[in-house]
Amino acid sequence: MISSMKKIVRGHQQKHLRKYEKIVQEINQYENEMITVTDEGLKAKTAQFKERLKAGETLNTITPEAFAVVREATKRVLGLRAFDVQLIGGLTISRGNVAEMGTGEGKTLVATLPSYVHALEGKGVHVVTVNEYLAKRDYEMIGQIHEFLGLKVGLNESKLSTEGKQEAYQADITYGVGSEFGFDYLRDHMTTDIKNMVQRPFHYAIIDEIDSVLIDEAKTPLVIAGKSPVQPNLYYICAKMARSFKEEEDYTYDRIARSVNLNDQGISKVERAFGIHNLYDLEHHMLYHFVLQALRAHVIYHRDVDYIIDDGDLKLVDMFTGRIMEGRTLGDGLHQAIEAKEDLEITQENKTQATITIQNYFRMYPALSGMTGTAKTEEEEFQTLYGMDVIQVPPHKTNIRKDYEDVIFETTHEKYSAVAKKVKILSKKGQPVIVGTTSITQSETVASYLDEMELEYELLNAKSIEHEVQLISIAGQKGQVTIATNMAGRGTDIMLDEGVKELGGLFILGTERHESRRIDNQLRGRSGRQGDPGETQLYLSLEDDIVKRFGREDIDEIAPVLKKDQQGVVENKEARILLDKTQEMSENSNFSIREYNLKLDNVIYDQRQVIYDWRNKALNTKDPLTLWVDSLQNTVSDLIKEHTPVRDVPEDWHLNQFKETLTLMVPPAVQLDFSNIEEANEIKDQVQMSLDHYIHHLQPLIEKRGVQNQARKVLLNVIDAYWLKHLEDMSRLKEGINLRTYGQEDPLRAYNKEGFNLFSSTYAQIERDASIYLTRILKPLTSQSKGVKNHA
Template identity: 50%
Template sequence: MTRQLLVQRPKNMHELRPYLKLVKQINDLEDTYRQYSDEQLKSKTEQFKQRLANGETIHDLAVEAFATVREASSRVLGLRHFNVQLLSGLVLLHRNVAEMNTGEGKTLVASLPSYLVALEGKGVHIVTVNDYLAKRDKELIGQIHEFLGLTVGLTIADMTNSEKKAAYNCDITYGVGTEFGFDYLRDNLVSSLEEKVQRPYHYALIDEIDSVLIDEAKTPLIIAGKDMPSGRLYKVCAFAIKSLKPDDDYTVDQELKVVNFTEEGIAKCEKVFGIGNLFDLEHSSLFHALLQSLRAHVLYERDVDYIVDDGEIKLIDMNTGRIMEGRSLTDGLHQAIESKEGLENTEENKTFASITIQNYFRMYPSLGGMTGTAKTEEEEFRKVYGMDVVRIPTNKENRRIDYPDLVFLTREGKYRYLVKEVKKRHEKGQPLLIGTTSILRSEEISDLLKEEKLEHVVLNAKSAEQEAEVISLAGQKGRITIATNMAGRGTDIILGEGVAELGGLHVIGTERNESERIDNQLKGRAARQGDPGSSVFIISLEDTLFQRYAAEELERLKPKLKVNGDGLITSPSIHKFVEKIQRISEGFHFQFREYNLKLENVLNQQREVIYEFRNKIISAENVLSFLKKQVETIPVEMIETFCDVEWVLEDLDLEKLAAQLNKVLIFDVSFEEDAFSSVEDIKQAIQPTIDAHFRQLRAFYDDERLQSAVRGVSLYVIDNLWKSHLETMAQFKEGIGIRQYKQEDPVQQFEREGFILFEALFSKIKYRISEHINQFIRELMQQEEEIEQ
């Protein structure tokens, strides 16, 4: 059976065998389905829906549904699914990651499981890495689904609420992962059910799943609002930081991305600002601004982490090399970078809502994903998302030649050899794709090629608009393309005429990335669909990977290395060293994501409680009745707290207690006795007033004006206090990694203290809502009195 279905026997045959049986059954139906008229083929959709309604499952329908989509694709697009694409579709249906080589047709694969799951009527989200691919795939694959009677939508930034709502109400919705996440956050900031755009989650199919779930895991999605301007403060801090010296005045941990002032650095800052103690509470804003300015100067590099474009700081996605349009850093860090670059300060952003990509996609009951590079991260996919990685064999034999790394002692030696290699291959007309890790490096290499009069194209965050076109032409004869990590994922490189005879596309990596997976993505640009191609990494020990993770080890290693006249290291052990340092880097990043997720899970639990409470207020038929149950314990809690603080009962300031209770009770409290012998006596004395308060509240249940006002003010209270809580938790999270606890796990400390902070938040929310309800009802009662008089 394998010989008939696949070009060669894969190593993971045992894993694929159950799926291959189904592929054979799909193939057996092909001749029959080819005989159907268009109307007969289209009618399959309603038949499948009816069978699902009668109790069958999507897995019962998989063979027939896939055969239907394959035939529809042949008719509508002229594209017939290969056996390996059917195989991949079945793997995705079972909540797995399908690892498919570049050029194997992942876009067409998505049409199979998305059609079948969409028949359940609960919505399917197809996630891509950028807007261009989302639009392209929706327009292309959407034709198949629409032919079969399904609706297809697209969610992108700048759409109106009604447009987004229409897109999410479609059977299948395309979009970028971050936009799906932002729509979720926005849905939890609305003040009515009608404003929400998303339906409950069902199934997400993620293209380039490693990029979405692993590379973007470090960057939370944040919806922020503007705060009071503090530009002058950051400008002064930028001036102060420039006078500080590394090691003497501050320390840097490049691995952890952490900076700290030394005692000498603190003393210098105190002298600049003319203050006695920078750690005094009154100087906390200044200390925070100084720390952010230090981060901006030491950890953020121009043309690596950001670019300056038309007087604006634009952030670069370190994994893709793309500009993150519309994204800015929060908590003053963006303003600190602006001041560093001498730009006008924008208003500071404060977080209103946030979620990590990890926790967003974990809300989907079912996930599937595709990528060319996932096996190296199999443990993380299984541990975090409960997904297995299944390697899919190629449709045609892979002919790519991967040459061993060429490792040079210095960057200068590496560049000299690189230019010679480019000239040699360019002279015979072979197309070259040169991969770099940053804009800075891509421009350095571009300058070297210009000196040699070698015509080339540079693709980085500054030229991203032409990305798809530049990459699609990279396989043409004589073409030289320099690209940062973005390298046009999702766009095929098709070889020009006569290029196959020259050896196909040759890919040169100029640095090893911090993950082998990113290197494999670059190599995967060559030799698609059985084409010839080759790859090589030309690197140096001065590259970022080695400087960041092996600086000390390199000093010990260098004297032992054999080096030829070109500066090329000839010691065979160098390859094991490179591999070892990359494993260290990967291990560190995995541990960091795992640690970060544990901290984020604490906040995620809190977010779920707040959003559930908020949604109940929005959807409650009678919001006063709902809130009564939430706030009815507030007066008693206030008495307990007051007595706990003013702990000597004989000395209690009863007038002060009465004044506090009057803020949440409709009828004024007054104490007939001068003192009480127990807290229970105080509660008993006040109980008649509390009972009268809630009786009066019930009398207003049908007042629509009060219902509307209370609903609106409750959401306002929740949103504002949640925003402050997020800020507090962010500062706590920031400090917890560098605070030293006595033999205590920082995650447990974060959980415990986070729980205490959250309990206080919820009590405060209920108290504030009680205050507003009381104020509204007192005003209404006064109005009624005036009307009667």
Template identity: 50%
Template structure:
């Protein structure tokens, strides 16, 4: 471990030394650009583009490009990049993660590599935390780019397709990552190539990259159509589950998974008067009961979701924000609606999905910025190939990070938080209290109420005021309660009285699932050399301890001897908290690692399907694509019915003959002298090959070409939707099945491959079927045209 730390330190030092050398070169160019007129500066952009077209690389131009952006920033915004911001920009240009403390100006840093990479004309995407920041950056940082002659686009929800195309056509496009991901999915649901909005994925800069690539790694982006909903069954399932005794199910708090016990299964079978819940005919019932159980046990109100205006609104556990327009799939959303007694909406049936991680892995190069990534460096390096560069601060950090204060109970903890807040408030020091859920933020608020302290509360229920509340959190005497990292991306500026009182005092009320997230909360204080303080006030009853250190908690509690309101001073208590957090981090990493591997399997399927789809839309001539589908379909029918392990007399010839005649639209008897499946394949492939010239001629007709393309696109959409449902069901159950020494990922890959081959066959069959009947379609089309003319 020591050697690893030493190697990392040496690597970081070497990289920073190299960057400092380049910074000196950029600084040496400053006087040259300062002497230029505005027009001369703008012409430099044209000159740099011409050099790229002539064969020079981005690496050869970066010092001049960075110096040019710095001077443009001074003239447009009155802001000159610090040397450390140049270092951050160089790290981003190399596809690394620039770890920069809060308040170090990451937004301005992104202007350097985004301009430089945009010179190639391939487009750059800058991913922000929310729409507000994207709009702000387009207005502010976009001013630099527009001054230098580049175009800037904004990609937000609810734009028209033409507005989207214009945004993506810009040299630099700002927006939220989920919207880029959804546009990718939408582009693979269109039926005309002109309707696509994105171009190729060239370079992306992700702000708060650790949140997106780690914290949000479990949640895929889903495009969904509406499916049927069994409202009555949802209600009945809710009623049965709500009366379950605790031994009817098992709940694993560490991974938040719930499963039925034998008793739970018996209760369901008795209520529905059935013998076997796991029988094929009860598959829908089992699914609804499990989702009702998950809604009842796993999903917590005011933690995972809120009820607002008669609707279930999902809460992002890592930011405390409402996930606008998002809903849970596979009936879980409807199960929560039934639990809360509100109107049950239609179920979502997944038509397209991608994880945000797999979306960004499609870019030629991705880089990111954050204040906290070093503690997750190995995961980021292993999973995404992105190294972390720790950029020095522009000014020394003055914040005081105090050790945790631990209490035995939650009540004592909240009282201690209130007392510490009251003391700070008395000296007019601003206080930011971080909570892990809406529920916890209300508990803190109640504690403050008992001391008659004024406060602003920020969580998913007050998200509309997020930016204003956070911006004002540094004013003297302010007390702000914020769920997790709400307001992240908005600077907290101190007034003079607040600075004199010691700066922003950040109080954490519970250790998070990762040290990295703790550090994010601490980082809200002490920006740009400001004074500040951070302190975690926690308890031995906190969820993290209960979930991940239950086995050690009892031993520690036996040793705890404190008076009321006195903190626990045992070293074992601090060790317990660290153990719980380390266990949680390890569990979380294992889950994310396996999910990425599982999603890798589906992503490979997606790339194949989308490649086929793009070929349908882009191909000038579709015959080379569709004609081989007939031969493959013929061979599959032979494989399905005729086995080399059986003698011909044992073949199900009647079923085979019906299936083949149905496909070929003709009676073509199986010759008696063919005794091997391969001989049968060759016989029928020759028959369809003889029809090839006729199909080629028919496909020259634009109406026929359009018919086949539409049939193939419809077939892809229908069977890809079914494939996603099947693969999601397989993934949910893969850990419940025993395969001896085989790993779940290997089994998922193996079974997924078989399912995918079946899906391809299902996609190709309707095309092969229609090709056999083209003459009939053409005649029908001609008859319709004649009827229209007569009318």
């Protein structure tokens, strides 16, 4: 079965390559023609291609000539000519796949080809790198080619101002780090002014070291967070005020919806206490919010029912189990409001303001592609999660690097001792060596063994990261010894000193299997660039972390029959099989975790799209008031259903509470009379007439710019406040979701279901609060609440 699958994959690979090789022949046919074209003529080609696309041609039809133009421009600007295999790499990327190309094959030059072609559509191309150093390097070097051809090139740096970022994103091709693109997306959807948005709609992205970005960084979401700006004393002041409020006199309490709202007298009381004119002015939005939270803390939340006080700490109680929910807190300042109510010390609140995984950020691009030296081992993941094939591009020069068989030891001490001896031999010979390690601790352990042998070396790990490029660039000098963690210095070419090739080239000495073969291959790929000689070997032990994690039981079986030679090298073939097995288990485990986490994140991804689309409508529309009216109508409809449940007889409907809440949103409803009502439809008809009457009286306000701006700000403020609270709620749900397996429940299904319920509630709350809040603001501008007849 596995053999059959490999044949299918190989056949698929060859099919792609044959197709690309034919296109390369077309590109080469243009080469002599391009040599005769003037610089201005080459630049004019860009405008011609754009016109041809507008006339109906496709990117595929113009690609051969466009690639030939870029190849010629590269020769004139940088003095470099793209090889045929680089053209194949460019075609692979241009068609939305991953090009696997070995170290030194010129991936940076390859990216010039598809980035130019896709930039011709005028919608922006993002070229993504793993750090700002590489982004700036490529922008300054490769950007010259595109500017020579008349395109605008931008660099998206974290230090840029809003205006600087807008300029970078308006360029035809924009270079930057993946995380910075993601953070800009989040910030764009936090702004309350469309003028501060920086990104254009997504179009096409090329990701350099795509495996690093989409796989290695997939575990860590992008999060914009900040400390709550509220001073603790405000919670205490609001708590004191909430104690003075009286139901009906200062506020209304809807026990069905578990919601409280200040009435006119309560609002006046707050305004007098704080010496302000209008609590509903946007500058007092946070004050209003925390007064309301204090009121909720006093009216809705009860000690020894919803929470307990344990040694001065507020602890929530699970209303279903009655158990304390250790470590859980209420969000949006409500937890602090209850602490103030109980006169406890206020805990500092951290707020997640926006978040997205790097996976789901890049999945928003209609066209995505990338390149790397190592991706084939993760092809299934690229196909499953991103719909991309991995095409292994043939090398320009045959790879003559020697990859020796792994050397296995029983203990880590034996392994590190052997590593030090091997380094001493290589150093004495003058052959440069990079000792690859998986962690800072391991790199320092290796260093201590080299110290015992009085060997000189350069140590490159996170503590010396500022010297990364410098240290890795000299790693190919004669006799140089470099200890490096993982892929430190990735993207930097290691040039061999004179005479090093004759010594065997750069020697890569790995000290442990990584969690995937891909990372091991990246380490090996540091040696033997572009046909240079090189040697690689891994020194392993049966005490390595990966063995402890995935092969502990198997080790117990091998131990009694272990055979070692005079140097302490394990000879049992079972040991090699075990190490292969543990790495495969690690790969499968990590893939499953990434796939599972992506499925979890897809839930909030869909919700984020709904909220961000709503925000964008509020930001972009010239008539946010009408957008608010839609929310008002939805809220009123929900309110009717909530207070006239089908399961209850009319006598049990809470119509007085319904009218109180309704009047906060639809002032004319104060005139409604629900006595002698027997059917919900009668209520619906009365309310709809009152609502229509109110909306009619709002029509003149549509022309008022100030009112529209207020409506826009109210919508955005309420959407943002509840979205932040929802993120916290979803985070708490996610934290405990895996415990559902103990109750024979599918965690993913439970997260989907409960996440949907949370979001539905959040959406309804946004519409309800926006309805109440804006009605308050508009009240002085309308007179329809006075003298309006009952429309029953």
